[in-house]
Amino acid sequence: MKKVVFIISFFLLIYSFSQPIKVTFAQNIIAQNNSNDQVIKNAFNQKISNIQVQNQGVVIKLLKDDLDGGKHQRFILKFNYGQTVLIAHNIDLAPRINNLKVGDIVSFYGEYEWNSQGGVVHWTHKDPQGKHPHGWLKHKGKTYQ
Numbered sequence: 001m002k003k004v005v006f007i008i009s010f011f012l013l014i015y016s017f018s019q020p021i022k023v024t025f026a027q028n029i030i031a032q033n034n035s036n037d038q039v040i041k042n043a044f045n046q047k048i049s050n051i052q053v054q055n056q057g058v059v060i061k062l063l064k065d066d067l068d069g070g071k072h073q074r075f076i077l078k079f080n081y082g083q084t085v086l087i088a089h090n091i092d093l094a095p096r097i098n099n100l101k102v103g104d105i106v107s108f109y110g111e112y113e114w115n116s117q118g119g120v121v122h123w124t125h126k127d128p129q130g131k132h133p134h135g136w137l138k139h140k141g142k143t144y145q
Helices: 002-018 024-045
Strands: 051-066 070-078 084-090 105-115 119-120 138-140 141-145
Touching: 024 051, 051 084, 070 105, 084 105
Parallel strands: 084 119
Antiparallel strands: 051 070, 051 105, 070 084, 105 119, 105 138, 138 141
16 A cells, blocks of 8 residues: 555656646746846946846936937936946937836846946947847837847
8 A cells, every 4th residue: 555655646746847837927027137137236246348238127317318429318227126227329320219208117138338337238229230249229119229
């Protein structure tokens, strides 16, 4: 009898581990954001630059365009863990986000450069020469690159 109970228990254990773990869409987003947060947090803490990053944050400040050299739309995003980052989006190479407001959520993919205020993300556009990874911004369902 003990042998039968052991065999049944063994097969139930194997069956339970063979079942796929169901992860909700929200859990996927939270896990992805936490991972992306950690990459940027580590880059800031270790003063690392020139790395490709992807994340999303809330617009907390709109800045005047930088008109020196290539024109850049600039705004500051805050992540849910408190760090801020300056987004410098080249509007000579990509469309401007015209309806951007404080409180909006913006997702991005670009290159992180360390600075003492939290860092700067640029290269949020396609590289016309194709030598650098293409970046982007996403705002209210529209992609800007």
